[in-house]
Amino acid sequence: MADSEGRSRFVIGIDLGTTNCALAYADATADPARIRTFPVPQITRGGAVLDRPVLPSFLYLAPEGERPRGELPAYLRQPSIAGEFARDRGWEIPSRLVSSAKSWLCHGGVDRTAQILPWGAPDEVPHLSPVEASAAYLRHLRGAWDDKIARGDPALALDAQEIVLTVPASFDAVARDLTVRAAESAGLRVTLIEEPTAAFYAWLDASGDAWRDRVHVGDRVLVCDVGGGTTDFTLVAVGDDAGNLALERVAVGSHLLVGGDNMDLALAVAVRDRLAAEGRRLDAWQLRALWFAARAAKEAILSDPSRPSHEISILGRGRGVVAGTIATEIDRSLVERTILEGFFPHVGWDAVPGAPRRAGLQEVGLPYEADPAVTRHLAAFLREHRAVAGAVEPFAAPTAFLLNGGVFKAGALRDRLAETLDAWLGDTGLGSARRLEGTDLDLAVARGAAYYGLVRRGKGVRVRGGSARSYYIGVESAFPAVPGLAPPLKAVCLVPFGMEEGQEVEIPGQEFSLAIGRTAEFRFLSSSVRKDAPGDVVEDWEGEIEEVAPLETALEDAGTGGAGRSVRVRLRARLSEVGTLELSCVAPDGRRWKLEFNTRERERERAR
Amino acid sequence: MRLFLAIRAFFRTLFDGGFAGGVRGLLAPKPPEPPEETSHLALLAVLQREGRLVDFLKEGLGKCSDAQIGAAVRSIHAESGRALADLVPLGPILDAEEGTEVSIRAGFDPASIRLSGNATGTPPFRGILRHRGWRAQTRGIPPFGYGSDPTIIAPAEVEIP
Numbered sequence: 001m002a003d004s005e006g007r008s009r010f011v012i013g014i015d016l017g018t019t020n021c022a023l024a025y026a027d028a029t030a031d032p033a034r035i036r037t038f039p040v041p042q043i044t045r046g047g048a049v050l051d052r053p054v055l056p057s058f059l060y061l062a063p064e065g066e067r068p069r070g071e072l073p074a075y076l077r078q079p080s081i082a083g084e085f086a087r088d089r090g091w092e093i094p095s096r097l098v099s100s101a102k103s104w105l106c107h108g109g110v111d112r113t114a115q116i117l118p119w120g121a122p123d124e125v126p127h128l129s130p131v132e133a134s135a136a137y138l139r140h141l142r143g144a145w146d147d148k149i150a151r152g153d154p155a156l157a158l159d160a161q162e163i164v165l166t167v168p169a170s171f172d173a174v175a176r177d178l179t180v181r182a183a184e185s186a187g188l189r190v191t192l193i194e195e196p197t198a199a200f201y202a203w204l205d206a207s208g209d210a211w212r213d214r215v216h217v218g219d220r221v222l223v224c225d226v227g228g229g230t231t232d233f234t235l236v237a238v239g240d241d242a243g244n245l246a247l248e249r250v251a252v253g254s255h256l257l258v259g260g261d262n263m264d265l266a267l268a269v270a271v272r273d274r275l276a277a278e279g280r281r282l283d284a285w286q287l288r289a290l291w292f293a294a295r296a297a298k299e300a301i302l303s304d305p306s307r308p309s310h311e312i313s314i315l316g317r318g319r320g321v322v323a324g325t326i327a328t329e330i331d332r333s334l335v336e337r338t339i340l341e342g343f344f345p346h347v348g349w350d351a352v353p354g355a356p357r358r359a360g361l362q363e364v365g366l367p368y369e370a371d372p373a374v375t376r377h378l379a380a381f382l383r384e385h386r387a388v389a390g391a392v393e394p395f396a397a398p399t400a401f402l403l404n405g406g407v408f409k410a411g412a413l414r415d416r417l418a419e420t421l422d423a424w425l426g427d428t429g430l431g432s433a434r435r436l437e438g439t440d441l442d443l444a445v446a447r448g449a450a451y452y453g454l455v456r457r458g459k460g461v462r463v464r465g466g467s468a469r470s471y472y473i474g475v476e477s478a479f480p481a482v483p484g485l486a487p488p489l490k491a492v493c494l495v496p497f498g499m500e501e502g503q504e505v506e507i508p509g510q511e512f513s514l515a516i517g518r519t520a521e522f523r524f525l526s527s528s529v530r531k532d533a534p535g536d537v538v539e540d541w542e543g544e545i546e547e548v549a550p551l552e553t554a555l556e557d558a559g560t561g562g563a564g565r566s567v568r569v570r571l572r573a574r575l576s577e578v579g580t581l582e583l584s585c586v587a588p589d590g591r592r593w594k595l596e597f598n599t600r601e602r603e604r605e606r607a608r
Numbered sequence: 609m610r611l612f613l614a615i616r617a618f619f620r621t622l623f624d625g626g627f628a629g630g631v632r633g634l635l636a637p638k639p640p641e642p643p644e645e646t647s648h649l650a651l652l653a654v655l656q657r658e659g660r661l662v663d664f665l666k667e668g669l670g671k672c673s674d675a676q677i678g679a680a681v682r683s684i685h686a687e688s689g690r691a692l693a694d695l696v697p698l699g700p701i702l703d704a705e706e707g708t709e710v711s712i713r714a715g716f717d718p719a720s721i722r723l724s725g726n727a728t729g730t731p732p733f734r735g736i737l738r739h740r741g742w743r744a745q746t747r748g749i750p751p752f753g754y755g756s757d758p759t760i761i762a763p764a765e766v767e768i769p
Contacts, residue, residue, distance in 0.1 A: 046654035047754035050694050068753045076753055085754065313679040321663040322672050327679030 008161040010149075011457065013198070013449025014141065014190075015166050016179070018102045019228030019261060020054040021137050022446035023145070025161075028457055035205060035450045037443050041144050042083030043068060043076060052084060054442065059098040059136055060086035061118070061126050075143020080128070082140040091288050095121040100229055101133035103366050105182075106168070106175040106255055108548075113178065119366075131182045138186035159187045162456070164449040168232050169194040170255040172469070172526060172548055173581050191456075196223035196234035197249060198448030199404040199439065204460065205451045206438040214436065215400060220250070220388070221436065222398035224378065224417065225445075226405040231256040231374055233381045235388060235396060248498065251385035251396060252469070252528055256377055258343075258369040260295075260407040266372075267294040267338045271312075271330060280326055282314065289314045297330040298339055302410030308332055336412075344375050344416045349395050349424035351379040375420050382424075384529065393428050400434040406442045470530050471495040471573070471581055472538070472545060474523035475512060491525050491541045493532035494573035495581060504574040508535045511568045514585050514593065517557030518564030522595060524548045524581070534573065555585075555593045569593070646758035647749050653761045654695055654752070659688025662761055695749045701741030710737045 013024040013035075023038040039051035049072065060081045062068075068077050080098070081089075090097025098117045105112055115127035128136070142158045150156035167179050176192055183190040193201075200223060204211050215221065219238040225231065233253035239246045268291040272282055282290060290312070297310035309331040316324015354371035371377070382395040401421060408414050414435070422432040440447065454460050472491035479487040494507065527545040532538065538545065557565065569585040583595040620627045656662040664684050669677060692698075701720050704710050712721060714731040720741065727733065752758070 043753040044658075044694075046657035046691055047752050048650065048654045048691075048695060048749070049751045049753045066755070072751055072753050311679075311682065313683045315660055315680060315683055319663055320667060321660045321684070322667050322669060322677055322680040325676060325680040325683075327676070 007457070009156065010161045011450055011453025012158065012161050012163045013166070013446045013451070013453060014138070014163060015195070015198070015443075015446035015449065016102065016134060016137060016182075017054075017057055017227060017445070018100055018230050018259070019057055020442070021057050021141065022054045022443050023141050024443065024446040024450040026450050026454055028162075028454060028459075033454055033459060035447050035454075037440075037446065038141075038145065038149075040083070040141065041076070041148065042140070043081055043085035045084055045088045047085065049076060055083045055137060055140060056087040057099070057101065057137055058082070058087040058090055059101075059128070059133055060090045060093075061096045061098065061128075063096070073143060073147045075140055075147065078136070078140075079126075080136055082137055092285070094118070095125055098128055098133045100366060101130045101137075103229065103255075103257060104130035105134060105178055106171050107366060108172070108174070109367065112174070131178050131185070134179065134182035135185040138183055138188060142186055142188060159189075162453055163188055163190045164193050164198075164453045164456075165190040166195045166198050166445050166449050167192050168230065168255050169196050169234050169249070169252040170232060170528070173471070173524075174548065191453075193449050193452050194234070194249070194252075195445050196225055196232060196236070196252075196404075198445045198452065199223055199225060199402060200236055200247065200448065201451040201455070201460075202439045202444035202448035203402055203436055205447065206440075214434070219399045220396065222382075222401040222421075222433070224401060224403050226374060226403075226407040227259045228261045228406070229257065229259040231258055231377065233378060235385060235398065237388070250388050250498075251381075253377075253381040253384075254528070256369050257366055258372050258374065258377075260405065262372060263339050263343050263407065264291055264295040264298060266342055267298055267330070267335060270334060270338050271328065274334075275326065275328060282326070283317060285317055286314050286326070294330065298335055299410050301330070301332050301335045302339065302412035305412070339410075340412065340416055343372050344413060344420070345373050346416075346420060346423070347373065347375050347379060349379050349382065349427060351376045353377050353380055375417070378417075378420075379424070387531070393430070395424070395428075397425055397428065397430050398433050399431075400436055402436040402439075404439065404441060404444050408441050469495075469526045469528050470497045470532055470545075471548075472525040472527070472532075472541075473571075473583065474525055474547075475537075488539070489523065491538040491545050492571075493534055493536040493538070494571065494583060495575055496533055497531050499575055504572055505534045507571040507573065510535065510537075511570055512585075513566045514555070514569045514587075515564065515566055516555040516593065519552060519554045522551040522553065524551065551595065553595070567591075644758075649758045649761065650752035651695060651749055653758075654691050655688050656762045658691035659684050659686075661688045697745040698742045699745055701743050702737055703740070704737050706737050706740060708737055709734060711735075 007028070009027060009029055010025050011028050015022045021040075023040065024035055025038055026033045026035045037053060039053055040055040041049055041051050042055055044050045044052065062079055062081055067079055068081065086097065090099070095118055101117060104110065104117065104119075110116060113129050113131055115129045115132070117128050117130060117133055118125065121127065145158040150158070154160060163183075165179065165183060167176055171179070179192065180190060200221065207214065215238050217238055217240045221236045221238065223234040223236060225234075232255060234249060235251040237248050237250045239248055268287060271290060271294065272287060275282060293312040293314065297312060300310045301307050309329045311327070311329050313325050313327040315321050318324065353369070353373065353376045369377070379395070382397070385396040386394060388396040398421065401417070403414055403417065418433070418435055425432060451460055471494050473494055474489040475492050477488045477490055492507065492510075495505070499505065524547070525541070525545045526548050529544050530538070567587050569587050572584040572586060574582045574584070585593045585595070617631070621631050652662060661684060664680070702710060712723070712731055712733040712735065716731065720743070723733065723735070724738075725735070755763075
């Protein structure tokens with residue numbers, strides 16, 4: 001059932017997370033439109049099909065004979081099983097487990113559309129690309145929704161609804177485009193939103209009208225999102241827009257590969273080593289059980305300051321479940337040493353994250369952070385973006401902060417982050433930062449994405465967002481030929497930081513010479529630090545601007561027979577609604593060539 | 609000789625009403641067999657896989673110390689309890705504190721409320737609630753989605769080094 005303007009009945013928010021996916025929705029025809037989360041049916045650890053609040057982002061590539069039985073809905077009968085069962089069973093056979101697909105999606109060091117997962121698995125196991133794995137999770141959500149909510153009504157099916165999908169603010173244009181392609185291959189058309197913005201929207205939704213009293217013009221809100229395997233920092237500024245509060249995202253940190261799972265594993269390993277010293281050994285299966293127990297112990301101890309320890313028991317592996325049980329205690333000092341001091345140490349605002357490993361040769365894989373300390377990364381982030389604060393302070397001082405991610409269920413970690421920020425602010429003579437609370441730490445991002453869907457229908461408060469990076473194109477300088485020396489590359493700004501999706505800018509001033517009719521290389525660059533205006537030319541960009549992905553293509557030329565020539569063009573850049581970059585080259589006679597900057601894959605690098 | 613049999617059957621079907629009824633039954637399409645009832649096995653399999661309940665019940669506890677049993681039960685109880693709540697949601701039949709006085713109205717269901725002691729005369733009765741009872745909130749259990757042989761409660765596990 002569509003509304004009078006032909007829009008879908010539901011708006012959907014999907015959090016396609018590194019370790020968990022979640023779906024929230026609102027009936028846009030209801031007044032008020034309430035956001036609900038959708039419990040996702042999945043095959044669980046014990047084999048039963050049950051609803052769970054989230055779908056763990058794991059795929060088990062089941063061999064023949066281990067595939068689910070016939071009387072289930074089709075989305076559960078896939079040869080690659082998604083969700084809780086996959087996470088658990090895959091632990092026993094790592095070569096058949098796809099995990100962290102999203103981290104691979106934003107890893108520029110590999111071909112992200114190639115079938116590379118499970119990473120390092122032998123050839124006889126089927127392989128998927130990070131895009132295909134992401135599509136599999138979305139397909140599962142789609143099947144579950146259609147089975148439970150749409151029930152055969154095509155107007156209510158997920159592919160007929162308006163869907164907002166979340167990505168980390170730090171995702172580059174390639175990763176965003178691949179995310180959109182994953183959705184498309186699952187049959188879904190989506191709009192992207194950045195996770196910190198979604199978390200902020202969730203806070204707005206949870207606060208109701210009270211939000212106006214809790215954030216004020218001039219506030220800078222730090223959104224600190226520590227997920228299962230990743231950490232992201234963002235700064236949102238609260239400004240004044242014709243008498244109303246307007247929110248604008250002003251700084252985005254890089255996607256850090258450290259998160260809550262690292263913390264639980266660190267604690268589990270510490271306990272395992274202590275048990276080993278006592279002569280009690282755990283096998284891999286028991287270490288897995290210990291990992292879960294460590295999470296429970298972390299949450300119990302760090303949420304209750306009066307609790308001295310947490311008892312855990314790891315069951316025996318075989319039939320001697322009682323006789324083989326290993327019982328032990330995790331005490332407060334171990335948790336504080338491992339989690340608080342290991343991941344959230346008290347550091348100064350001038351702390352520098354530990355340098356990356358220096359080994360000359362390294363295994364190819366995900367670029368995990370060398371330094372697990374979240375607070376040190378936060379200090380570096382705030383210093384890097386000090387320009388946001390007008391360069392008066394030595395770092396971009398937030399006036400309020402919003403925490404997101406299941407890690408912060410532990411009260412002591414929330415407090416530690418607040419203390420650390422306050423200490424930094426105190427050093428520079430500033431007051432303390434307000435804590436914004438009230439969101440569901442696991443589901444806020446999905447809920448916020450659904451809220452954004454309502455915002456697009458004119459319900460709720462809008463955060464001005466736009467591009468998290470500035471984008472540039474490399475232009476070869478006119479330079480005398482010198483053997484062995486490539487002409488220097490200037491970076492011309494196309495898309496300024498903060499440009500809104502759907503906007504188009506004409507690059508003012510200059511004309512460029514465009515090679516057509518022969519293969520040429522176009523080099524796109526980006527920066528999360530510089531704030532240039534469209535048309536600004538940066539000659540010395542090393543260190544501040546990085547190359548994203550070169551695009552090699554031959555632009556069509558109707559005139560000459562493949563000899564190749566140059567035409568003078570002006571440039572227009574457009575940021576599409578899904579956050580990808582389109583560059584149009586317009587000749588004086590009106591002819592246009594369009595470069596879609598969307599992928600590393602050769603055949604998709606089309607030019608029109 | 610099937611031909612002879614067929615001719616005999618033809619004439620008896622024609623003249624013998626009882627025999628004709630039997631033939632009608634033989635010719636009618638067979639009703640489908642009811643699906644094999646395996647939900648009890650699925651329940652057991654989930655309790656085993658999530659909470660190791662079958663391992664626990666089948667283990668001899670003679671040589672285990674009470675402390676060892678206590679440590680194991682902490683985990684088995686938590687995990688099996690969670691699985692049970694997922695599979696068969698349970699609620700009390702009488703929602704009142706045990707040990708407090710309750711009144712039982714006329715027309716109560718004797719299958720769901722069992723009286724003991726001096727239960728003579730006609731309702732309403734006043735008595736002390738000794739056990740709140742349990743009622744399953746659903747009749748079936750969720751489908752079981754893994755493996756094709758329901759008699760496998762737990763697979764044998766072999767680790768390839």
